[in-house]
Amino acid sequence: MIVERNAGALQLLRESVRPLLILFAWDLFVVGAFQLAHRSWMDQPALPVTLIGSALILFMSVRNNVAYARWWEARTLWGAIVNNTRSFARQAETLAEGRPDLTRAMIAYAKALRGALRGADASAEISPLLTPAMAELVLARNNKPNAILYEIGREISRSVRVQHLDGAVHAGIDRILSDLANAQGGLERIRNTPLAIQFSIFPGLIARVFCVLLPMSMVQELGWITPFGSTLAGFLYIALDKIGADLENPFQESVHAVPMAAISRTIEIDLLQSIGEPAPAPVVPEHGVLR
Amino acid sequence: MIVERNAGALQLLRESVRPLLILFAWDLFVVGAFQLAHRSWMDQPALPVTLIGSALILFMSVRNNVAYARWWEARTLWGAIVNNTRSFARQAETLAEGRPDLTRAMIAYAKALRGALRGADASAEISPLLTPAMAELVLARNNKPNAILYEIGREISRSVRVQHLDGAVHAGIDRILSDLANAQGGLERIRNTPLAIQFSIFPGLIARVFCVLLPMSMVQELGWITPFGSTLAGFLYIALDKIGADLENPFQESVHAVPMAAISRTIEIDLLQSIGEPAPAPVVPEHGVLR
Amino acid sequence: MIVERNAGALQLLRESVRPLLILFAWDLFVVGAFQLAHRSWMDQPALPVTLIGSALILFMSVRNNVAYARWWEARTLWGAIVNNTRSFARQAETLAEGRPDLTRAMIAYAKALRGALRGADASAEISPLLTPAMAELVLARNNKPNAILYEIGREISRSVRVQHLDGAVHAGIDRILSDLANAQGGLERIRNTPLAIQFSIFPGLIARVFCVLLPMSMVQELGWITPFGSTLAGFLYIALDKIGADLENPFQESVHAVPMAAISRTIEIDLLQSIGEPAPAPVVPEHGVLR
Amino acid sequence: MIVERNAGALQLLRESVRPLLILFAWDLFVVGAFQLAHRSWMDQPALPVTLIGSALILFMSVRNNVAYARWWEARTLWGAIVNNTRSFARQAETLAEGRPDLTRAMIAYAKALRGALRGADASAEISPLLTPAMAELVLARNNKPNAILYEIGREISRSVRVQHLDGAVHAGIDRILSDLANAQGGLERIRNTPLAIQFSIFPGLIARVFCVLLPMSMVQELGWITPFGSTLAGFLYIALDKIGADLENPFQESVHAVPMAAISRTIEIDLLQSIGEPAPAPVVPEHGVLR
């Protein structure tokens, strides 16, 4: 995720150069063919660009709204992970009367979840945070974050029996585990369910066809100015498509992704400080990008 | 649900061939009748296509937003089923002190729910997962998933009495059953309540009328180029209608449906692994389609 | 609610005939007056129909989105009634250790709620489902569904005292009663709060004025074709208004209403089967309409 | 809130007369100056009214959606007050074993909340409903509804101690008090946070400038018909602004406000009947307006 305005401007500039050049080359070719080579079939002022543009706007509008909603929902669900791990840490200390091992296991949970969403193996990272017994059970399971929640639940249950804790307190802690399961399930849902393929493929395709037709509809009137007008108008639609594509997969390897490394580090810091252990420094943006 | 971009592109191409050919044939006919047979009544440049197009855009906009929202709500509710069955498995083990039979019954629940939404009989699939006594009671009921939840609730209640579990713990487990009932009710609501018939029928109808008029309004100016401009513009509106129709019934037999088989398999794997039993492999996409 | 596509198409056709005929007649009159009687003041090509159309689209867009949202919220709240009565039946059996009379009272609740929303007296229907004592108390109250919930709460409370049930279990059942009170309150809110009168009246009025002006702005260019173009364009706006009007009052007596009879029958079946009593058949659509 | 269609139509008519007359006068002045006095600078057909109109539509669209959402959220939150006071009355009777004084205090709560939102002093109304001790404490506080909730909480707590009620039951009642606090906080948020000033001021201003320019852009083509076309088009934008202004402050003294008197009367009736006391009649609409 880009967090600095200047870095963002630079990034957008960098991403824009290629489409702008291609558009400009094509527009130049059209105007050249028309003005110099007198290929009059290249001049089609009556092409229904407005009608096509209207439909394109609708495609873009639905798709970009949905893509943004996916991104923001992913971010919000990670926020719920942060909130609930904090609440769990408070409960582990105040309700279950001190279980720093479970607070550490919760840090492992955040790291395991990040690994699962990125499709990376987080075993090396999470093993040192778990007790050996727990680590063994967890690493044998497919869904590692889910397994950690399961084992934490089992440990809480053991604590309850040993310390004769009240059932309502037990149910209260279990509710936080269920809330974590809900947030995790939401993140897996976004990861495993790509944006409906029609909205993922059509807008970009139509925008490109539109950009091919655009100079043809203008060249007669605009002449040598065509590439400027046409490139600018076309670029806006290409940019809208690019934005949607950037946001629709919030966990992909990209500067626009949800900064899961920074968020899971935040969890690590908050939880380690809450059990009085030294915490690492927060993740800082590199070249304006927080990952 | 299509999960691979290339497969999706292929699928969209396949679905687009027929409407494109029909549109092209009609546009060709119009231009032919006008240019060759000089049927001048076919040339109606003043037809109010922009006004009709504006209303059509509004129809499409409301309908496609609603259709997408239905699809995504269905997917989200299935996500809630996944989350809550996981939480139940954790509770069955940690709160109710080990009831693998209920975890298995929960797998049956997911399968029964999928069957009910598809309108298929899932009795053969769910019977082996239930105890004989439970199976008999469940199969006699109309709403099988609801009956399974009911019987699980009864068993939990028995467990509570036998093991002298705390009431708050009991209420906590019951809350998960209520959350499952809520998600199931939401899925049944989407299945039993088709999209308002006006939004389901009008957009496609208007789009088709629009496509018939389109070449007539262009043929005078565009001449033999008409079919290209008109077919492209018309196709966009047909495509928008098709997308809405694909998404509005998320449980129909279609490559665009919510992948209920894959989701209920995920539940099966997570729950079987949590009680230490061997789990089947996940459902993999076939030709890029996850079902 | 129309649940069959063909029946829906027929219904829409039937509803469309009258506005189409009126529009066509007016358009024909305008073109006739202009072409035959040479009333040139009927020809106003410069009328700002695009500007009026844009504002009309915005009116329609806000209104139809809001009307649809009202309808869907009403349907969703009825869904919540279904879910929570089911959960209550499970709890009455498993937590409160068997109170079939309360499950029956819950069926009465659904029927009383439907009666209240339709503005009909449901006393005859609900009395047989209540114990005589409860019936007497309930029928004396204005808000009958609320009174039933109240009496069920009182009975649960008595059950708790007699059976020495755990407080948390009691609180869990009470939570379901509060959830029912919330869903009922939401339904009453939609019923008692009509759509803001501006959005209810203006769109239809403006659409009609628009349809009167439309042929005048076209007749010069379109000549005798005017009625076809103008009637089609005008009809779309009339149809949008009709859709909004159909959906904005989800409980009115109409084929487009939320099918409350079918939903309360579903509740009846589910609840009777859960206490082992014979259940009536589900409501089936008549001529494609579920009520 | 206007609840009768005819009264609404009349009200809209009444509100429309003034802007329509002003618009018509200006349009007439423009066309007169141009046609009679030949002030040709008044004729500006090339003015970018479409571009200005597009931006205006976007302003109106965001603002009216937001204004409606505020109104509906306010109504929904009042609905939550209704639901939760009902649930509280049920609990006061069934869980806390009969505390009619607290049910009466809850009626005072609704009245105090309405007073606070209207900026009116409701002391005289609420004092008779509270015990003298409670009244004294409440009237000394700034935020009276909050103080009543606080005192009710204290009384419940006393009841719990005296009657040896279960902690879970106590927590369940307290949850309802928290839900009331949440709804109240939401209402205060809407009251204290005006719609962003940009959306509150700009749309009306731009609409007015737009209406001044409109006849100038039409007079050349429309001639003496100008006032009809221009007034109609301009009025639509003025009406959109008026609707937004009416809805953005749901608690103001206006026929379009949320009917808080009627809602708090509903609460009064429901709660008095639940403790078996005579209830006043519901508030009825006067001239179609419910307040």
Next chain:
Amino acid sequence: MIVERNAGALQLLRESVRPLLILFAWDLFVVGAFQLAHRSWMDQPALPVTLIGSALILFMSVRNNVAYARWWEARTLWGAIVNNTRSFARQAETLAEGRPDLTRAMIAYAKALRGALRGADASAEISPLLTPAMAELVLARNNKPNAILYEIGREISRSVRVQHLDGAVHAGIDRILSDLANAQGGLERIRNTPLAIQFSIFPGLIARVFCVLLPMSMVQELGWITPFGSTLAGFLYIALDKIGADLENPFQESVHAVPMAAISRTIEIDLLQSIGEPAPAPVVPEHGVLR
């Protein structure tokens, strides 16, 4: 946040002067160059301003909706902080039997949260409100509001053990702390996650390019009137961009920011009055601006 209409109008006027002057100067330059210096390349009536305008409208629409939603979510989450601190104060008094020190700590929590969101050090403000022991622990932590919640949770836990409070009551209070953690996490999410950089940078950039082109596309037809039409149309798009920029960061130092000082003062007053201590006066708007 601007709360007075007149002050708002003045503020908008003040903010509008500079862009209006710049736009007017440029428009004047274009028309001067064209009319006086006969730089005909400045006249480009065929520039695709409508197409560019359509894409710009879509950019603005998505962005301003999102920016407003961020602002309103921030305001709503602060509302949740208000509601939950009130509920906590009620519970501290009625459930935990009087802990004014914790109510004071909750005031410190609101101040610490405001400081954290503004990026300011609130240590001096919060220390006097905490017990010395708590202050020491809190000031050593990075995330001060989170640390205060943590310590409050620990104190509640101690109270429970000393007073032999019921577990369900304890769980109920803990739920409020979790709700506060959720609201706080939401506020941190909005603060730490800037609006997607594409929507933050592109709209303003495109609007400016658009304003540069606008007079060129009009000068031929409008002549010396150009600056009036072009400046007005251009200003609307600049204003839309400005509104989005004002709302997208709700915690920045600006007259449009969420009034966190006023809200945390409200919390202070409500909580101090609830424990019978003298409260400061509410924050009043200065020059119509509430901060």
